[in-house]
Amino acid sequence: MSAEINLPARSTRQSVGRFVKSHMRDYGMLLSLVAIVLFFQYMTDGTLLQPLNLTNLVLQNSYIVIMALGMLLVIVAGHIDLSVGSVVAFIGALAAILMVRLHLDFVTTTLLCLMAGAAIGAVQGFWVAYLRIPSFIVTLAGMLVFRGLCLILLAGQSVGPFPVEFQRLSSGFIPDFLAMDVFNVGKFHITSLLLCGALAFALVVLNLATRRRRLAVGIEQEPLALFAVKNLALAAVLVYVGQLMASYRGLPNVLIIMSVLIALYGFVTRNSTVGRRVYALGGNEKAARLSGIDTRRLSFYTFVNMGVLAALAGLIFAARLNTATPKAGVSFELDVIAACFIGGASASGGVGRVTGAVIGAFIMGVMNNGMSILGIGIDWQQVIKGMVLLAAVTIDVYNKNKA
């Protein structure tokens, strides 16, 4: 066994540079995010990564990230969903009516809203998958319809505030089971730090196990040095972020929800047969169909999934504002779609990664946040974001053609 493993390992060791070069597309986005973070950290004199701001950054972007997970699947399947911003507003309005007007408890409301999201996705998915109307048109219609329905539900007014339990969805933090003042620094959220540490450890162990399995069958190409650096950096960043957040109020509830979803969708896209089929569907629908895949049902469910995630995002957003407004979620669809494309998804389907979409969402988020701290007006922010989107996709396409 060792002879087989040694050969590829030795030949790749000399070629860390070449490996990085050929995987520039994978690392490029992550490096861009790091560069953007460092840039704004410097420009804002360290405000960007202050515990309070970092927490805010997560809260502000959670709903975009969550929707980007669903949008990635929709885009990989070869479709688009323009309605998510309106769905966010509609679900927020629905939640407000159910809780504020009808005094339902927040668990029932949440369930009803997620079901409503699934139903919205199912209707749009039915039109796209079974009636074969282009998704651009179906969801453009949905964008108008649900924005209108939101206005009708709210009668054009803002409705709030929400019960406290519901607000915790967005503004709450995980409880500190180990609250004690070890470091004598006042309140410090030990549980959060430990959680991040444990997560870092688990990820590194998982990566090691994967690498060992891949080496055993001789398909590992990543040089050991690079693997070590990557994992060390990953662990360091996680612990650093955990420490920052712990020194404020700990990990927000939303961050937990978001992380679980990212892990889940990462797993589904990479390791599940369903995920693989979505990629095949987007890559070549006819070939996928002739390989026995029910492409229509698959398309349908990507929209149902998108509807549920948009509903969840709608709840989180409403909880964060503590009110449902008719203007909620305006242009969210653009941020979500932009996140997927910045993250390397292909507009023609079949290509895209969950990690890419998440990084894309954070690139947008950090830029929003950083530019706001710098006092750049919303006008120029849009100009700059637009150009970053264009540049990111251009560089990605260029790298792809070169590879």
Added chain:
Amino acid sequence: MDTNLDMPILAMKGISKTFPGVKALDNVNLSVRQGEIHALIGENGAGKSTLMKVLSGVYPHGSFEGDIRFRGEPVAFRGIADSERLGIIIIHQELALVPLLSITENLFLGNEQATRGVIDWDASTLRARELLRMVGLHDPPETLITDIGVGKQQLVEIAKALSKEVKLLILDEPTASLNESDSDALLDLLLQFKARGISSILISHKLNEIAKVADRVTILRDGTTVETLDCRDAAISQDRIIKGMVGRELSDRYPRRTTVPGEVLFEVKGWNADHPAHPGRRVVRDVNLTVRRGEVVGIAGLMGAGRTEFAMSLFGRSYGRNIRGQAFLNGREIDVSTISRAMENGLAYATEDRKQLGLVLDNDIRHNITLANLKGVAKRGVIDHEREIQVAEDFRRRLRIRCSGVLQEAVNLSGGNQQKVVLSKWLFADPQVLILDEPTRGIDVGAKYEIYTIINQLAAEGRGVVLISSEMPELLGVADRIYVMNAGEMVAEMPAAEASQEKIMRAIMRTGETLMSGEGPNMSAVS
């Protein structure tokens, strides 16, 4: 100048072209005489297309080594426009026509009959008619490209070349997707052009065509010129050309098979299907078919005979509507009403259109191979990546797929290797009956032989193989029994041992008064 037929109109000397890591062309020489049909032949990946790209300026002067002389003058093309201006026109395998524009509009695309940007439609139509007459196409020039078959589209491409005052016409596998009569018409056209002093370079895998029209043959192998043979004085045998291409004697073009077919494995009774867009128009009519265990059953027929339509309607109703009929496996009726049910019941269909219908081109070899049987590499919906790699590696070795590794994207493979990936996919699905639709179309002699070997292995394992092919020698060489299909019906059935090309053609012609239009199944049928 025209008087001296031996004067080269084109002389390419010492052409070398290197891509990162690969030497695609190594000191290649090609000389085409005035008014000759020069065949360029070689296995897939031998460098034919690269050489033609060098000639037409796709690879500009300076990106390769060597000299090109055209009509005695050294030339240095910076792009296709430069070579076209001198009358070197290349017609690619994938036609470059706009489907929803008319024949006229396509003919003059980029070369409009216009004064100061305003198109003169009358002049365009007149000129279009004249050009169409020269290529023998009698459809009205305002017909949309999408409404005419591939054969006629090819003629439009050639008419377009004529409109540009062509001196040297390059055709890249022009007959690969044409039926026999369209192919013949095209080859006759080349002979006519020759009589008018137009030289052509013909890239083809079909040795009988080359024997028919070519004056000389240049054989490429692994990026070098093997030899140039003169066919005018003495006929060159096909075996001689094959030897040059593959570098060895291919004593038998069809591997021998020793399996004896067993009991009836698969049976289709009374199969009917209508055209998907025209309900009531029957394209498959009362077809009966049996396949024995370990038997290779051929289906012969012209393009548009309904063979692909039959196979696809059988395979989970992936073509047509109003489908009726029964299918039996081992004497038990099976449900083939959806693709997944057909697959569960032991059927597989490897498409004739590997790029559009067979492969996810952007995905790697590994993902393509496991696509039809993800369960085979997954546990409770979770894919075992290591197992998947091993499966793919296993097929790469068994079918000798030439690639840098199973992680290579399917789009970069040659036609023969793409076909092997498609076959791997269906082999991994482990079917009882495998329908192969034109499995050797557009692939070279060496790869064909390997695919025949795979077919033999399948039969030896006791599976049934249905082989749809437009190449009659292939059917005669590989099948045990041959059905002849025409106008949606099975018109004859004969043991291969008793069959001959003449017998098959006679069976077609006898019923052939009601030939259907020469289109394959519509793309929309599959969506």
